[in-house]
Amino acid sequence: MNAIVGLLVAAVLAVGSGCVKTDWIDRTLVTVDVTGTWYGRAAITGTGTAPPDLLFELEQQGSTVKGFLRLPAGGSSLATAGYSRLNPGPLEGTVAGDVFRFRQRDGNLEGELTINGDMMSGRMSLGGSYPISFQRVNPSSPPVSPPR
Numbered sequence: 001m002n003a004i005v006g007l008l009v010a011a012v013l014a015v016g017s018g019c020v021k022t023d024w025i026d027r028t029l030v031t032v033d034v035t036g037t038w039y040g041r042a043a044i045t046g047t048g049t050a051p052p053d054l055l056f057e058l059e060q061q062g063s064t065v066k067g068f069l070r071l072p073a074g075g076s077s078l079a080t081a082g083y084s085r086l087n088p089g090p091l092e093g094t095v096a097g098d099v100f101r102f103r104q105r106d107g108n109l110e111g112e113l114t115i116n117g118d119m120m121s122g123r124m125s126l127g128g129s130y131p132i133s134f135q136r137v138n139p140s141s142p143p144v145s146p147p148r
Helices: 002-017 024-028
Strands: 036-042 053-061 064-070 089-096 099-104 110-116 119-125 129-137
Touching (some): 053 129, 064 099
Antiparallel strands (some): 036 129, 099 110, 119 129
């Protein structure tokens, strides 16, 4: 009888371990703060021109992020350079763990970035999926060369 109970307990544990999910706290825990100005560049290809510089101005409260996308270098000329789907505008997003998910409220841009200190990188979607990386900067002086 003890052997049957032991086998039954072992079977339940074996089946149950395959159903284990990440604790809800791990999925919602905010471990980073993305507040600040972030300067970067997306690796958008196929347009025949260099990818545009991007500037995210973000403010985080808890896990909620609000901000603005700016195009610091020739933002209005991007339409003629093949980036007509990329426009300045408000952003909203969330932070869970070290992942920042965002979307542009009035546009086509969305993405997911992993934060590592003052750097974040990942992918963005804008009529295709493209690698993107950012570096946190002093808002009055973006770096000479954005991260690649």
